[in-house]
Amino acid sequence: MxxxxxxxxxxxxxxxxxxxxxxxxxxxxxxxxxxxxxxxxxxxxxxxxxxxxxxxxxxxxxxxxxxxxxxxxxxxxxxxxxEGRTPPPGRLAVECAVCGAELFVPEDETDRPHYCPLDRLEAGAFVRDRETGDRLLVVSVSDRRADHTAVGNSAYSVATYPNNREYDPADRVVGAVYPQSVSMTEAGPDPDALRVYSFPHSRLERVSGT
Ligand SMILES: [Zn+2]
Ligand SMILES: [Zn+2]
Structure with a gap:
């Protein structure tokens, strides 16, 4: 025909x-x-x-x-x-600070790092330290920048601390513990044994697991 x-x-x-x-x-x-x-x-x-x-x-x-x-x-x-291939007015395309995936964010927020839904961490998430390969448990995700957060009483900030200098100084600070170091009491994890370490967000990579 x-x-x-x-x-x-x-x-x-x-x-x-x-x-x-x-x-x-x-x-x-x-x-x-x-x-x-x-x-x-x-x-x-x-x-x-x-x-x-x-x-x-x-x-x-x-x-x-x-x-x-x-x-x-x-x-x-x-x-x-x-079709979602270009950001609508008021938004710009940026890369996820961890995996590089494209994200559309408000155009007045492009000066700080952004994380894709998979890499956006929350308390309870298991992560892998990209420097050491260690597995950690996230206990807090803050809005503070790594370069504005001191490490204990040291002269370092989270951004200038050894092993953290390759990461974005504007990265958000994530608190994490080594799960194997958590000793359990009858009331749950022993707060005294819980040593929380601060990391730049993009140094931690989400892993599956419990
Ligand atoms: Zn034209
Ligand atoms: Zn990502």
Whole structure:
């Protein structure tokens, strides 16, 4: 069976243009980068870059500037946001501080480390120390930065402590214990035996287990 094109020849040109623009918005090779403040840079494979402002629905390309049409760049940005490949206005893409997975975060919070859902730790999580391979149990997750947190009475902060210097100084501080060191009393873990060590968050990697 042969498929023939059923589009009537009398279809208004504008409508044909619209279909074509729709298809090209989806299929043309373009890469979209969120710049913040509802601005997006769209790079085409011709080496041309256009600036799309989603809030004012403007694009710097000739199609939009001179012909006033909703060009394929504006459409592409909208498609990528809908499909979760580009952050919506007000958010920017950052990498998880532990595994590097892409995350969309509020654009005024890009100056601190972020963690993907898997790497976001909570008390009770088991983790592996990436420096020593030791298994630890998380007992606290704080909002304090590693470089603002002193280690005991020493001159070190959690960020400058030996073995921690490779990690982001803005990393959040996580308190963890060595489970094998926890001695149990009838009332539960013995608080006196519980020595809590402070780590930069991204030094600890979640592991499964109980
Ligand atoms: Zn455009
Ligand atoms: Zn991660």
């Amino acid at each position: 042969t498929h023939t094109r059923t589009t009537p020849a009398s279809l208004p040109t504008s409508e044909t243009d619209l279909d074509r623009r729709s298809t090209r918005a989806r299929t043309d090779p373009m890469s979209v980068t969120a710049l913040g403040d509802s601005l997006y840079e769209v790079d085409t494979d011709h080496g041309t870059s256009y600036l799309v402002d989603l809030r004012s629905r403007r694009c710097s390309c000739p199609d939009h500037t001179f012909r006033g049409v909703r060009c394929k760049h504006l459409r592409r940005v909208a498609i990528e946001i809908t």
